[in-house]
Amino acid sequence: MTGLADGVLGGLDGMLGDLEECYVDLHRHPELSYQEIRTAARVAERLAGLDYRVTTGVGGTGVVGVLDNGPGPTVLLRADMDALPVAELTGLPYASTATAIDGDGRRVPVMHACGHDMHVTWLLGAARLLAAARADWRGSVAVVFQPAEEFGGGAQAMVDDGLFELVGVPDVVLGQHVAPAPAGMVLCRAGTIMAASDSVLVRLFGRGGHGSRPETTVDPVVMAAATVLRLQTVVSREIAATDAAVVTVGAINAGTQDNVIPSEAELRVNVRSFDQQVRRRALAAVERIVRAEATASGAPREPEITVTNSFPITVNDEPATLRLTAAFTDHFGADRVVEAPLATGSEDFGVLGDACGAPSVFWFVGGIDAAAFAEAEATGRLETDVPSNHSPHFAPVPHPTIATGVRALVAAALAWLRDGPGDRARA
Amino acid sequence: MTGLADGVLGGLDGMLGDLEECYVDLHRHPELSYQEIRTAARVAERLAGLDYRVTTGVGGTGVVGVLDNGPGPTVLLRADMDALPVAELTGLPYASTATAIDGDGRRVPVMHACGHDMHVTWLLGAARLLAAARADWRGSVAVVFQPAEEFGGGAQAMVDDGLFELVGVPDVVLGQHVAPAPAGMVLCRAGTIMAASDSVLVRLFGRGGHGSRPETTVDPVVMAAATVLRLQTVVSREIAATDAAVVTVGAINAGTQDNVIPSEAELRVNVRSFDQQVRRRALAAVERIVRAEATASGAPREPEITVTNSFPITVNDEPATLRLTAAFTDHFGADRVVEAPLATGSEDFGVLGDACGAPSVFWFVGGIDAAAFAEAEATGRLETDVPSNHSPHFAPVPHPTIATGVRALVAAALAWLRDGPGDRARA
């Protein structure tokens, strides 16, 4: 098998310059969820000349390319395309200065702070290599460029819009994510690998008035602040230390000026869990606390609590993970393939395998310069010096990150695809 | 003196329809501080035909009209023109739907939630009546339409831009404000009548990151929430019950989405006080708490604490207040002139008298339908049923509020102006 992947990947070196340009271009032009117009257009252009059957506008802005290459298994490879409303602070020459109108009608800065630009680049590279080497393998490859992973819904939207009618039921669904680990490394684990995530939008209602006469108002700023502090107790008091959960209030917004008490406050709460029972308990506690804190303030109206978004737990199929890990070990060597820790991040990748009943595997690819990573680790400064995903400082190094991700995708796909005559000839 | 005011005010009834149109037009077109372009233009137009010497652009968008009418005292009458970033909820047929870009570059709704539209209308009515009856009095009247009272600085800006070179040093500075009291009533008090106000902008710095990995971040949302709760103790623990102070956090803003921990939070704090020592103690406590809560969070950087705006205590000159109250009692009858309670609201009106060394008096004019007010009072529902200034529901009734305010201004001015030959002839 090594030989097969090595063969297919033979053209990679000559392609790296072009892939880096692609990456930098995408990085400079990040787009929010469901607004991936330009990104999808670039993807479609690049697939155009490669014999993939390309369908655009799948689930909004999604792009699907299918390369039917004779009888054999079907492998679905997925990359997500959207960026985040974060103001980039990397200082890179190709840092984003883009802005966009978000779902609430606000103009916000936009940045690929989660590395989806890298994901798209990887999958474009793999798509091209697999197409170029189609003599070497048999089966079908479906490359799926998904919109709107960040705010969830993108995977489901593609499913609902007929993804599996375009692709058929694949034998395996594969996906990968760039991570704050040393570039050159791949990280995977069987079973649960990523958390469930629930986004809860909380609207708290007070009664506005003049800042100097709080006694005529019900102050939603105080209500929101008390709620945020009390929400800390969900994890500190209500979840066992040996269970894992996160309750983050990512946004608190109320009022615009000091001398007017506003009438509402908004909290955006994110709940992570790895277990359905923990998840239910945490969500119930959030609701209980929000309602009680509104009552403590004498709120004139019940809060509105809306789950706007849910990601399932990401669970890697055990046999498929074993097959994948074996392929990685063959290709990269055992020292570059490590067991991933349980990640508190979430993904809607799992929706794809669930929807079609196929096994799925998700893994991580390091994106941090290995020497810098080692130094940060040695000096105990990993957390301060190695920005994680969603940080305004998150910036994977293009090399060897681009090459590693392309290699991983190709090696993974070939672990399921059948040998082609070209490969057999070479052997 | 009664006769004089009654004579000058003879023309008021025929003018009320026009003044109501003026009021409704201003209410429909509110403008933020220093953006009072349209309002100033309407003011200048209306002054144009009345023999006032009109200067526009004083202190930005301010308008000054001076009517020199023979030897005698100079009376300065001041109205403020600006509106607030509040989304109107009055349901009135002439409710504002306006928006504007605020000082932070955000598009915000705009509403005359503090009644400055009424103030402008009053002063235009008084200006017209005084001009029409100029045979009845002697002296000079300066009508001053001030920008940017809400965020302070407007009065100072006019002073700095030469207001008193245009007007000379007046014998008295007079101003009035519409208040949640029964329409038809005027309310005044000698000595301190309104609070000092300090606006404090607080920027809290954390370290952003992924919502699922709080341990890699310093969460500014929690830091801000803890700060807001702790700031409640300034008034509850550090100011004597028998002193008066208010510490309001009118705005708390951090983050835009649930799964990204932002790197900063912003608080807008307003401090009210009636005494310099209380003021210093409250401001020092705010600073101490903000810094300590940042330390409690392990903030990577000290908070920025900026006093963006300060209003002085508004103090009514005692002899001038006596003269004014006597004039009001003569004109309105004793039952419509009551002692104003100490108001926690603030004004930059006091800047004008301080700057020129003249005595000044500020008073309130009721704007709530008297029957509705009485019923709310009787049923103990004043606070819920009578919206106060800055509420999105604040809506003075045009009648008799417009007439009462015009009458008060004219009666007040004539308490200082000298009788003219017209009046003496009539007598």
Add this chain to the structure above:
Amino acid sequence: MTGLADGVLGGLDGMLGDLEECYVDLHRHPELSYQEIRTAARVAERLAGLDYRVTTGVGGTGVVGVLDNGPGPTVLLRADMDALPVAELTGLPYASTATAIDGDGRRVPVMHACGHDMHVTWLLGAARLLAAARADWRGSVAVVFQPAEEFGGGAQAMVDDGLFELVGVPDVVLGQHVAPAPAGMVLCRAGTIMAASDSVLVRLFGRGGHGSRPETTVDPVVMAAATVLRLQTVVSREIAATDAAVVTVGAINAGTQDNVIPSEAELRVNVRSFDQQVRRRALAAVERIVRAEATASGAPREPEITVTNSFPITVNDEPATLRLTAAFTDHFGADRVVEAPLATGSEDFGVLGDACGAPSVFWFVGGIDAAAFAEAEATGRLETDVPSNHSPHFAPVPHPTIATGVRALVAAALAWLRDGPGDRARA
């Protein structure tokens, strides 16, 4: 009248050594509310030889002495006897080292931290002087030594136990308190002088368990802490700045060790107000917050909220206050009689006048060395250097505090009593 008081007070100087001994003895032997056994015995002993008709055990440990001295008005003079569960830190040679069992069965330190030892000393001195000079006045004097002022109920207990059957209806009820003001000064005001006080005992119920497994418990420590912080908002947000109220949590107690989560927490809350409406609003807010915070914690049982104790507002009768102030001014000179500020402290003194329908007046007598007070004031260190009542450092100076209080009581009583033949002879 001056002459009369001066005459009666002629014997004071020779008595001061004995009164100081009495004071020091009482200070060394403080007793908690309703435990004033030794104090009452000392009082009865001292009254014994003075021709007062003495009744002990009135309302528990109260002592009443009546001296009927011919036809004329009846003056009731009241002193309270009880001490506080405070560990004395004055460092005085006669500092208390006493302990006692409190109402909850706990052994606690006891200290005259509120100066009732001084009050008893004053009234004993005045009683003796009035008895000695009985030729100089006519009427009746009732000296009332009340138990249990600190935890309220003592005045009511005496009333219920027939105080006014012993005394008759007096013409005036008079009382005085030592205060952190310069020794030698007396301070009074007409109308409201002291606050209402309500003591609220809050029991919060959680579910106990092992400190390492909070998820199996409902943590009452967190519940109590959140409640305390939220209670700060009653004053900061729900009471107008121009109204006065205090909400103090004087005690929070839960648990005894770090690794056991207790099942209950107890808060002792004190609410001060000067107005019935403010009082009702504050008490309602306390209850609302306590209940809501228990709900936020998921408490298995509703909190218990008990008003254990209430003091009324202390209101000085206006004409009686005028008469009293005139007498003080005559006796002390105008520079030693000042208007008292509104005090947030509370008293059950007002119960006596209310119960019998007589006017009552309450005033303060300074107890701090005048030079030390002046220096603290000049250096802005009044709050740190001059301990207030209930502080473990509170320590009135015996001289001239003892003499001033005796003089004030005698001058006050004589302002109502009628001249006697002795005085008239002297005149």
Add this chain to the structure above:
Amino acid sequence: MTGLADGVLGGLDGMLGDLEECYVDLHRHPELSYQEIRTAARVAERLAGLDYRVTTGVGGTGVVGVLDNGPGPTVLLRADMDALPVAELTGLPYASTATAIDGDGRRVPVMHACGHDMHVTWLLGAARLLAAARADWRGSVAVVFQPAEEFGGGAQAMVDDGLFELVGVPDVVLGQHVAPAPAGMVLCRAGTIMAASDSVLVRLFGRGGHGSRPETTVDPVVMAAATVLRLQTVVSREIAATDAAVVTVGAINAGTQDNVIPSEAELRVNVRSFDQQVRRRALAAVERIVRAEATASGAPREPEITVTNSFPITVNDEPATLRLTAAFTDHFGADRVVEAPLATGSEDFGVLGDACGAPSVFWFVGGIDAAAFAEAEATGRLETDVPSNHSPHFAPVPHPTIATGVRALVAAALAWLRDGPGDRARA
């Protein structure tokens, strides 16, 4: 080996009545750490007739019995003896009503809420059986009855007082704990099994004063409450969800009455962790927060933060655990031996093995009626219906808990001891 244990345990059934009496007696007479006078006396009495070489007063109240029974390995079996300051609420006929004076001089209720009465009973039963069957085995058995496990220090005190001079270096150190698991089950795991625990005593200093004048004080109740709420963020924000830690404030105490603001508050904080780095981070965060909250309050003096007590992580030696688990499986059958979950509880048991360099193993024995446990589990009410250790409701069922623990100790000891001639004869 099965045969050996079965033989030695042959006498158990006839002994159960006596052991239950022993258990009930101990349960009725719980004693606090280092006060185990009566318990130690009972232990010494029972060992007296059994040929053990008994030493009392080891490390305070500890008791050591050594039975040298020919050449062979030495097995150290340890039980802890102390109880907790908890008021028993089990309603059992033999419930404790005992009280004692704790280390702070307070009279507190005492209860065997952690089951050490069961531990002592088990070890006495095993000691008797091993002595009776001494023909069946060779080697030495040391039975160690340790004081003061709850507040730590007991194991170290015995070591410091010459435990291993009495016993020699054992081949293995064994201990067991009754747990809220089904009676009849034993639970063990290799590697880390219990958490590190650090007890942190926090004294917060304010400035006391009258409850009605908070502005003259620095309120330690508010300081303590804010600190407790902020401490919740250590786990919720500073420890990764996939790491395990607990920060519990088990006690908060300040003040005794509502109208006196006390000058100090005391918090008792417990920190649990399974990893040195997490432990250091949590302890540092506790200190940072305590200091900053004192600063936020304007405390006149730095808080005192004292680690009063630390338990190490309990780590089971891997080979020894394998040997033990094999012996348990042989004796009880595989269905009664399960892998223990990581427990957030802590022990000073690990001190013994560390001190002498011997491998050690610690395990759990279920104490809850199996049917009741199964029903609680089935109805999702484990947490409410099955009280955990340290709960006032914690009550192991005597049967089969007593027998199971004795069997486990004997089977465990014999897994190291050598066959004796008696056993060989039988075989």
